Amino acid sequence: MKLSERQSLGLYISIPFCRSKCTYCNFASGVYPASEHARYVGRIIEDLRAAQAFASGNHLHLPIVVDSIYLGGGTPTLLTGELLAQLFAAIHDVFAVAEDAEITVECAPGQIGDATLYAMAACGVNRASLGVQSFVDVEAAQAGRLHTRKQVFEDVARLREAGIRNVNLDLIAGLAGQTLESWEESLEALGEAAPTHASIYMLEVDEDSRLGRELLSGGARYRAGLVPNEETIIKLYEHGVEFLSKAGFAQYEISNFARSGFESRHNLRYWERKPYLGVGLDASSFLYVAEARENFSALRWSETSELGDYIAKKGAQELQRLDRHMELEEEFFLGLRKNSGVEVGRLKNHYGSAAVEAMLMAAEAMLVDGLLIHEENLLRFTPRGRLLSNEVFAAFLSLPGV
Numbered sequence: 001m002k003l004s005e006r007q008s009l010g011l012y013i014s015i016p017f018c019r020s021k022c023t024y025c026n027f028a029s030g031v032y033p034a035s036e037h038a039r040y041v042g043r044i045i046e047d048l049r050a051a052q053a054f055a056s057g058n059h060l061h062l063p064i065v066v067d068s069i070y071l072g073g074g075t076p077t078l079l080t081g082e083l084l085a086q087l088f089a090a091i092h093d094v095f096a097v098a099e100d101a102e103i104t105v106e107c108a109p110g111q112i113g114d115a116t117l118y119a120m121a122a123c124g125v126n127r128a129s130l131g132v133q134s135f136v137d138v139e140a141a142q143a144g145r146l147h148t149r150k151q152v153f154e155d156v157a158r159l160r161e162a163g164i165r166n167v168n169l170d171l172i173a174g175l176a177g178q179t180l181e182s183w184e185e186s187l188e189a190l191g192e193a194a195p196t197h198a199s200i201y202m203l204e205v206d207e208d209s210r211l212g213r214e215l216l217s218g219g220a221r222y223r224a225g226l227v228p229n230e231e232t233i234i235k236l237y238e239h240g241v242e243f244l245s246k247a248g249f250a251q252y253e254i255s256n257f258a259r260s261g262f263e264s265r266h267n268l269r270y271w272e273r274k275p276y277l278g279v280g281l282d283a284s285s286f287l288y289v290a291e292a293r294e295n296f297s298a299l300r301w302s303e304t305s306e307l308g309d310y311i312a313k314k315g316a317q318e319l320q321r322l323d324r325h326m327e328l329e330e331e332f333f334l335g336l337r338k339n340s341g342v343e344v345g346r347l348k349n350h351y352g353s354a355a356v357e358a359m360l361m362a363a364e365a366m367l368v369d370g371l372l373i374h375e376e377n378l379l380r381f382t383p384r385g386r387l388l389s390n391e392v393f394a395a396f397l398s399l400p401g402v
């Protein structure tokens with residue numbers, strides 16, 4: 001990455017409030033009384049104001065110019081217009097927001113009040129990401145979503161009327177009860193809604209969601225028995241990729257698809273290792289050091305995932321100091337997520353040929369297995385490799401330091 005690309009910042013603000021908890025959700029979010037919202041926003045504003053001192057105290061460079069802002073969660077649209085306005089006023093107070101900044105708010109369909117919508121537009125929000133997950137009402141309801149297909153279409157229209165025309169729609173492949181037919185119905189509806197960006201996530205099964213726990217332990221409350229098997233989930237995903245490609249959405253990352261020019265600038269920051277500051281519950285940050293030293297070139301950290309601790313300033317931050325070898329590993333496993341892949345020549349210039357060649361040796365077996373392609377200075381996933389991405393990443397991480 002050119003040095004100039006380290007001179008702008010992405011800002012992530014976590015708003016962990018939801019109206020109800022979705023069965024598949026493994027985020028640090030929950031249902032809290034509205035009275036907590038104001039206290040929480042107050043805490044975020046304190047952290048925003050303290051960010052520069054934190055960065056200096058840890059020898060980090062915190063860019064002042066912000067070119068992407070992302071309010072995620074949770075359901076940020078549960079905040080009142082007034083709280084949103086306070087939050088954005090603080091952001092503008094602390095940082096210089098670029099004129100063409102991408103400013104995204106995650107929205108739960110059916111939960112965007114008029115006052116909040118007008119406040120979003122007034123605060124300069126120009127992108128909305130809607131967690132649709134399924135356009136089939138019964139599937140969405142079983143997953144704990146509170147919206148219908150009709151509400152999604154209405155909200156997309158309302159956002160556009162308010163001037164927010166850059167819209168992402170998320171779908172999940174693998175919800176309980178989903179079939180190839182019902183998946184096709186969701187994809188067709190997504191095409192009809194005509195967003196600029198779409199994301200398809202394969203259902204994650206882990207102990208952090210109610211559905212995941214039920215799948216692992218057996219049980220019927222969240223209809224885990226109706227979750228499609230892994231083979232079917234892969235088929236749904238592959239069909240989604242094909243559908244979106246025919247509909248004019250280019251895949252640029254494992255789960256992300258965009259019409260030309262509408263790739264998410266904020267998400268690209270994560271995979272391109274550009275600096276970002278995450279503020280709020282469970283938020284992650286990544287900044288480079290102001291002056292690199294031998295064993296410390298960048299810092300990743302994340303905030304506590306306990307709301308009470310965060311508000312009371314009790315939770316400890318998890319800090320991870322990166323050295324050059326760890327950075328190089330990240331270049332591979334984050335860069336490979338993008339369809340454009342990893343630029344090998346650039347890495348050699350930056351990290352030295354020997355270190356990069358050692359990583360490429362780790363990739364050799366995966367090239368032979370047809371999971372990766374190395375051509376024209378780019379190392380990329382094949383479509384099959386993309387499906388087995390976690391195994392490929394693990395192979396890169398198993399290399400000893402060089």
Ligand code: SF4
Nearest residue numbers: 018021022025029074
């Ligand atoms: S709306 Fe999002 S964050 Fe909230 S429970 Fe559902 S999936 Fe989780």
